[in-house]
Amino acid sequence: MEYGKARQGKNANALEFIIKNRVTFILITICLLITAIQPVFFQPRNILNILRQISASAVLGVGFTLILGSGNIDLSVGTQIGMMGVLMAMLSKVPGMPFIVVIAAGIGMGIVCGTLNAVIINMFNLPPFIVTLATMSIYKGICYIVSNTTPISGIAKYITVVGQEYFLGLPITVWIMIITAIFMAFVINKTIFGRHAIAMGGNSEAARVSGINIKLVRIGIFIVMGLCSFVAALIMTGRASSAQPMAGQGMEMDAIAAVVIGGTPMNGGDAKVGGTLLGCIIVGVINNGLNLLNVNSNFQLIVKGLLILFAIILDAESAKFFNSRKNQ
Amino acid sequence: MKETETILSVHGIDKSFQGVHALRNVEFQLKRGEVHALIGENGAGKSTLMKILLGMHQADNGEIIYKGKTVKFKNPNHALSNGISMIHQEISLVPTLSVSENIWLGREKKFCDASIYIRSKKRDAATRELLQELGIDLKPGSIISVLSIAHMQLVEIARAVSYNSDIIIMDEPTSALTDKEVELLYTIIRNLSKKGVAIVFISHKLEEIFEICDTITVMRDGQYICRKASSEITQDELIKLIVGRELSEMFPKLPAKIGEPVLEVRDLCGEQFENVSFTVHSGEILGFSGLMGAGRTEVMRAIFGIDPIQAGEVHLNGKQIKVRSPKGAIDHGLAMVTEDRLRLGSIYALSVEKNISLAYLRRITNKFTIVNRKKEDKDCLDMIEQMEIKVASAEQKINSLSGGNQQKAIISRWLLTKPKVLILDEPTRGIDVGSKSEIHRTISKLAQQGIAIILISSELPEVMGMSDRIMVMREGKLVCECSREEATQEKLIAHSFGNVEDK
Incomplete structure (x- = not known):
């Protein structure tokens, strides 16, 4: 009798462990599945490739962890990225312009954009959703006017170095992603x-x-959040060797998806930076895996959508599970 | 003309919420065509009884006999379709819709042809007829949001009448009305009564009850006390019945040395109160009594910087202070345990520890604003021990604790700020008896440590048992100040209800 009870407790604990670390388990399961079908997936080169692909959206996701964790939302980050990319690319083309000035301009822009959003929300006591919806359009307009809606290429080499070179065996962009995440977790x-917050x-x-x-x-x-947009803009401009005016559009939605998959509640009160990183990796792995399996990229959108639904349903169900255990 | 047939009879109703007995063996009888007052202090169980009647709660025990049959309504709609409607204290109209649309909301079918198209002219005509019959001067097409609160209340009344119910329950229907509209309401009630509709009239205004009601049922502490014809009883006798509590339940206050004045408030005015002045000394517990909505909470919110102050001064230790935000108040050494624990107290998504450390966090950071987690852990665990908060671990989410333990955690949050003045707004509402007396003991101890304490409570035994001095507020004004020795339940109730001519 007693023995049975203890066993039951142990099983329940194992289940609890899996549910608590469900995002990790989902990632491992997906990786195993893809590797089984397409062993190329598990080669270090491919893994690094995935990490490099997700680095910009992960930086954005890290910023969104704070935004959502504090009960806010910022829809303007996608167009902030386009605007910052264009600005930094244009500045870097000016002969003799030092690297530090270009970076400072990007940082300054992140601070200005963020402050503007927050001050409007505060001053008129408006919902962040509407305010950032409006500034999204404003930033987009500025970006299109300044760039004349054409990509800006021929940018300074130091930006492409950030986007494409390696440091200690890892792409610099991956280092930036890791440092941003650690910094945010600390904050x-x-x-x-x-x-x-x-x-x-x-x-x-x-x-x-x-x-x-x-x-x-x-x-x-x-x-x-504005500073995270700046970092993401730097990475994206560097990777593409040019600034695309439409670069960041829609990225805010991907970032939100990753944050939610990672277990940060949409309505705030908790923030899981590690979860967000896992969420970004899951999305990256699925895209990469489906590519390797020669699945049409339009199907990838559907899979991504299903994954988000699956993650939030799992979240809600596991909350119920813990509640029922508590009440026993 | 009045029929004497009993339409509703309620027996032996029991109801507990999480171990707290809200109703015990309650009975209630209602006759056709009768205007029946239901009276008692806040928390006496009136609302709970009505909610059980309407099916919003289910009784643990007892039966409800309606029109000769035992009934158990599933929800207010079920009750409504059987002829019982209720006018709630809070306005429950859709602000963006018209008067007419609101009155017939959910019943549009009446005005539809065979199709799904609503004949709005037909509906507006029916509304016009209804409003005319009741003598309410409003247009069917007016949008609710532009009406005054009093007019909204009249629309609520019209809606309740439009169901042609046999019983209409009115919960403080006059609280938002001016004298003119109150007269109109009386006329409406008298006409309904002539038609045989039974009215349950919940009110705190004794004059009203004697003016309009035939019968009075008194409730106290979740129990039925008595039923009297209003002609058989005087206001003073009624007050005695409302109070009628044995003093043995009183909460003991430990003796504390009362020192210098700490907080002085002079002629404070705000949106819902005026010219409030009082002083509280170190080691003293100053009680604030009165009915809900009397302005006590609003005064404290203003002092604590949550709401703006319109006029008046606040002095702390002899120096005038200007508080513009709760942060400013905390910096000056004020602390406030708010009334609404759900909305303004607990942060459910956070752990017990993070809830406790929230207000004093700023004081344990280094110059890089990094929180000293070791000190936080230690202080919170000390607090949990000192306040005897029952937790499995400090990392537990606060919403998994009982109400009493949550409240102790919130009080801990403020004690960590080392306040000079602690404001407690209904600190034991909805809390089980055991935790309640622990919280009372804590309050006493804090006073002994020299903290000046302001205690708002709607429970007379609590405010009388705990306080050194008691203030009574009514309709935004301080109407009475008395010492612990002078205070009697009758005196406090009389001032709260505004019946002081012969006191």
Whole structure:
């Protein structure tokens, strides 16, 4: 009797472990499946290729982890990326323009875009969804006017180095992705700003009553997002050796999908940077795998959609599972 | 003319919520054509009883006999289709729709031809007729959002009447009405009563009850106390019945040394209160009594910087302070456990520890704003121990705790800020008896440590048992101040309900 009970407990714990780490298990399962059909998948070159492909969207996803974790949304990041890419590419073409100025301009733009979003939201007490929907269009317009809707090529070499070279055996873009993720995890878990941001996502009124300056925190959150857009713009421009005015469009949606797959709730209160990275890798692995299996890229969209649905349904169901266990 | 047939009879209703007994063996009798007042303090169980009647809650025990049959309604719609409608205290109209659309919402079929097309002219005509019959001067086509609250309330009343119900329950229907509209409501009620409709009238205004009601049922602490014809009873006797509690349940306050004045509030005015002045000393517990909506919470919210102050001054330790946000208030050494734990207290997505450390986090960071996690862990565990919060681990999400333990965690959140003044707004509402007395013990201890405490409570035994001095607020004004010794339940109730002529 007692023995049976203990066994039951052990099984339940194993199940609990799997459910808690479900994103990792999904990734492993997918990798095994693809490798079984197409062993090329598991070669180091292909793995590095996947990591390089996802680096820009992962940086964006890391930023979105903070945005969603704090109960906000920023739809303008995709067009921010286009605008920043164009700006940096054009500046870099100016003869004798130092690298640092180009970077500083990108950073400055990230700060300005983020601040603008947050200040409008704060000042008129508007929902972030609508405000960033509007600024999305504004940034897009600016980007098209400045670039005359044509890609800007012939950019300075230092940008292509960032996008294409290796450092210690890994592509520089992958290093950037890893550093951004570690930095964000640190900010969210260890700094007062991160802690306040997540509390705001859990219940902004309660956070305000507990003495948190919601408006200031929101400005910080959107600036961090703007900086992530800048990093993503740098990576994308470097990888393509040119700035595409439409570069980032739609990327915000992919980033949101990765964040949600990674277990950060859409309505805030929790933030899982590691989960977001896993989410990005899953999306990258599936795209890569389907390519290797010669599946039409339009089908990839459907698979991605199904995957997002699967992940959020699993999320909701596992929450129920834990609740029912707690009540036993 | 009045028929004497009993239309509704309720027996032996019991209801518990998570171990808290909300209703015990309640009975209620309603006759056709009768206007029946249901009266009692906040929390006496009136609303719960009505919710059970309408099927919003199911009773644990007891039976409801309606028109001679035992019934158990599944939901308010079920009750409505059987002839029981209710006018809720909160407006439940769709603001963007017209008066006419709101009244017939969900019943548009009445005005449809064989097709699905709604004949809006036909509907508006029916609305016009209804409003005319009731004497309400509103146009069927007016959009709800442009109406005054009083007019919205009249639309609610018209809607309830339009169901041709046999019983209409009115929960504080006059709270938003001006005198003129109150008269109109009385006329409507009298006409309905002549037609044999039974009205349940829930109100805190005693004059109203004596003006309009035939019968009065008194409830207290979830129990049925008595039923009287309104002609057989005086206001004073009614107050005694509403209070009628033995003082043995009182909560003991430990003796504490009362020191210098800490917080002084002078002529504070805000949106829902005016000219509020009071002083609270170190080690003192200052109680705030009154009915819900009397403005007590609003005063505290303003002092704590949640809502703006329109006029008046706040002094702390003899110096004037200007508080513009809760952050400012905390920096000055104020702390506030808010009334609405769900909306303004617990952050459900976060762990117990993160909930506790939230307000003082800023004080344990280094110059790079990095939180000292070791200190946070230690302080939170100390607090959990000191406050006897029952948790499996500090990492547990706060929503898995009982209400009492959540409240202790919220109080801990504020104690970590080392406040000079602690404001507690209904700290024990909805909390089981055991945790309640633990929280009372904690409050007493805090006063002994020299913290100035403001305690808002709608429960008389709590406010009388815990406070050194008691303020009573009514309709946004301070109407009474008395010492612990002077306070009697009758006195506090009389001031809360506004019946003080002969006191």
